[in-house]
Amino acid sequence: MRAVQSNRSDSSRTSREHDGSSVNEKSSHSEIDKSVRAIHTPKLRLENVTKSYGAVSALRPTSLDVPAGEFLTILGPSGSGKTTLLQMLAGLVTVDEGDIWLDGKRATHSPPHERGIGMVFQNYALFPHLTVAQNISFPLEMRGFTQSEIQERVRKILEVVKLSHAADRLPQQLSGGQQQRIAFARCAVYQPPIILMDEPLGALDKRLRDQMQTEIRRIHKELKATILYVTHDQEEAMSMSDRICLMNDGRIEQIGTPLDIYFRPQTIFAAEFVGTANVLGGTIHSISHDTMTIRHSGQATIRARLRSGNHWSVGDRVATITRPENVRVLTQDETAENELSVVIEDAMMIGPFTKIHMQTSDNVAVSALTVSIDKEGAFRQGDRVRIGWDINNTVALADRSKQ
Ligand SMILES: Nc1ncnc2c1ncn2[C@@H]1O[C@H](COP(=O)(O)OP(=O)(O)OP(=O)(O)O)[C@@H](O)[C@H]1O
């Protein structure tokens, strides 16, 4: 913004000096326009991009804007089109229809080396006969950097990934997590403005994954790169991302911040893929200003808030979504805004929390996640209990599966 303001004062002074020259006025405006456009131009844009392999639609028409510096996670089940999307961006797979824009320039058919995109794959693909330092030097040598510049960059990136001490080792003398960090360093060392990562932590155990997630976030901040990160692990997606792009069957199901997707899922698929969801189907019985009442097949009545943008009518089929951590097992004299009578199927104490699996009278599975209490047999199989939750913790969604 500062650049825009200084442009304006510089050029207005020039205009005055030249006694109101409209040419200068125009050029100042075009400078401002350029700066404003630069601020608003996404780093990366997909516009109705598609890809088919024979009869398989790997990617249906997909549009997506990614601003500079964003950490965007592509999340979705196996076969949903995540790798296809990344490979098209990198130029490794051709686009059937639509366009790819990088920094506002059309790059749909540009060769991979002209796109300024680095890619880290799941299998690290390090050169086994080269040392760590040689592995990292490789992309710099390919790009014609001088020897002194190569040495300096390799030294710096090894510091960033905290592996300076391992510069002279061969990949096989490193742990899986260390090899992964070298694969990332080899990509980051030539500072591509966009880095694509396809399930880079898939082969690591839980503890190493946790460490690497933190490392990648730290390095992302330090390098200020735009990162697209593929995973099918919803917790990884929620903990790492600025935004999550949830994919399903070659389409973007929902895109938003982790909080958007978790608390405001737009489809039943999104609610069930990210976190655990209690899904109860029913029909709208009545609507009064900001609340709707839904009659479930088990005859229970559930209330949910009306969300702006939704156009509901009495009689519409809906599904209500409630997260297990918002469900309470009610004591005898306790009441809640939404209540349901259920039978306990199973209770699992997992340290700080207890997962309670229950069933409604019409055999719908529901679950609650509560803080564990030190009481033997607090939740016994076969017990009939009432559960309850707040209206504000109830999301109503169109239930297309039943139409
Ligand atoms: N080269 C190919 N030839 C034929 N079909 C392909 C090819 N590549 C991908 N597909 C198909 O396209 C669809 C999307 O595949 P893609 O690899 O993008 O999925 P994904 O989301 O990355 O899955 P995963 O999580 O298993 O890696 C799948 O049905 C897949 O079988």
Ligand SMILES: [Mg+2]
């Ligand atoms: Mg894949």
